[in-house]
Amino acid sequence: MRRSVTELAAFLGARLEGEGGRRVTGVAIDSRAVRPGDLFVALPGERVDGHEFVAQAAGAGAAAALVSSPVGAELPRLVVPDTLAALQRLARAERAGAAYRLAAVTGSIGKTTTKEFLVALLATTFSVGFTSGSRNSQAGFPAELCNRPEGIAWMVAELGMNHAGELDRLGAIAEPDALLYTVVAPVHLKFFRDVDAIAEAKAELIRHLRSDGLLVLNAADRRVAGFADRFGGNVLRYGVADESDLWLEDYRENGLLGSAFRLTGPLATLEVTWPLPGRHQADNLLAAATLALAVGVAPSAIPPCVTRLAPAPRRGVVHVLGGSGITLVDDSYNSSPQAARAGLTLLAATRGRRIAVLGEMLELGPDSPTLHREVGRAAAAAANVVVAVGGESAAALARAAEGAEAHHIATATEALDLLRGLLRPGDVVLVKGSRGIGLDLVVDGLRAGVR
Secondary structure, eight states: OOEEHHHHHHHHTOEEESOOOOEEOEEESSGGGOOTTEEEEOOBOSSOBGGGGHHHHHHTTOSEEEESSOOOOSSOEEEOSOHHHHHHHHHHHHHHTOOSEEEEEEOSBSHHHHHHHHHHHHTTTSOEEEOOTTOOSTTHHHHHHHTOOTTOSEEEEEOOOSSTTHHHHHHHHHOOSEEEEOBOOSOSGGGSSSHHHHHHHHGGGGGGSOTTOEEEEETTSHHHHGGGGGOSSEEEEESSTTTSSBEEEEEEEOGGGOEEEEEEETTEEEEEEESOOSHHHHHHHHHHHHHHHHTTOOGGGHHHHHTTOOOOTTSSEEEEETTTTEEEEEEOSOOOHHHHHHHHHHHHTSOSOEEEEEEOOOSOGGGHHHHHHHHHHHHHHHOSEEEEESSHHHHHHHHHOTTSEEEEESSHHHHHHHHHHHOOTTOEEEEEOOGGGOTHHHHHHHHHOOO
C-alpha cells in the first residue's frame, strides 16, 4: 500500500487533523508492531483501547493514526466513526486493485498449519505472500492484506470466525480465487446452537469465491463435502479413497519421529516421508497438496519440500528437554474435542511414560461437560498421567480419566509447579488446551528447566 495521508482521508471520508503529505506504506493494529510509514489503526477492545497507544505508535514512526475519538498525540489523524469498518473498507480496496490470486483457508481445525503447508508448496513455483501466524480475524486479516508484499502471484490467507456473519464480511474483502476447507468441528458452540450452524457460518465464504475459482473440500467431512452444491465452478475433493482427487494411503506412524505415507489419486501419486508426527498433520498436508497441485505446482516439487516442513509455533512442536530425556509436545495454542483426541492418539503411539496436560476447552456451550468427559476417557486410554487445567469442565475431564493418575489443577502456574515435581527422565508430555487457559506458560516453564 502506498497512499498519502490526504488520499486516505479522501477515500475513507475521514476528517484530517494535521499534515496530509506523509506517505502511508503499511498498516498496524498493535502499537508494538508499528513500522515507520504505517497507518496505526486505533481499535477499541474489551480490555484495552487502541486510542491509548497512539502516542506510542507516533514514537515508533507511524505516518498517521486512524481514530474515532480525540487523541493528544503529535501525529496526523484520520477521524472516522468506526475504525474497524474503515480498515475493512481500505483492505477491500487494496484487494480489488491487486493482480495476485488469493487462496483462503478455513475450517474449525488445522487452518493455520494447512495455510503454512500451502504457502511452502506454492512457494516452490510462485512468489507468495501470506497472513502471518493466525491473523485471521475481522481486524487481523484486513491489516495483513494491506501489508502484502509487492509483486506476488499468490496471497494465502487464513480466515476465521467466532460468530455468524463474520466470514461473510471477510469473504467480501478477500474475494478468493481458491477456497479450501479443512473440517467443521464442535468449536465455538457457545455462539452456535449446534455443529450444523457452525457449518452454515463457514459456508458464508463460498458466495464470495470468484466464479472461475476453485473450491477444495474435505470429502471425509460430510458437512464440508455438502458444500459442493453451493458452487457452480470447479470443485476438487480430498480425503476419501477412489472418491476424491487426492487421498492418503499406507500411513505409517513412527511416534514422535515422524511418519510416511502415500498421496495418491487423479492429481498425482507421491511417496512422502517427513519428520512430523500425527495423522492429523498428514491430513493437513493432503489438503494443501490438493490445492497446490490443482493450480500448477509440479508433483515432483512436493516430496523434497515436505521434508523441510515444520508445524506452526505451539501447534505440535516437539522439544527434547536437555539432560532429562523428557519429550515435550507443545500443542498449547488452542484445542477442541476433535483436536485433543488427535493429539492423544499420537501420544498413545509413543513409548515412555505418557503424560497428558489438557487445558479446559472454551466456548463449547452447554455440551461442554459432556465433551470434556469424552476427552477425559480418551486421555485415560492414551496416557499414564492426566493433568486437567481450568474450571469445572476441566474437573469433569479429570473425573472421567478413570484408570490413569488424574489431577485437576485450576491454573497453568499451579500445573507447572505440579509437573516440575512429577516428571521423570524419559517421560513424554503432551500439552494442549484453549488459548485462554495459558498452557504456553507450562511449556515455557518446563523448557526453562525441570527441577
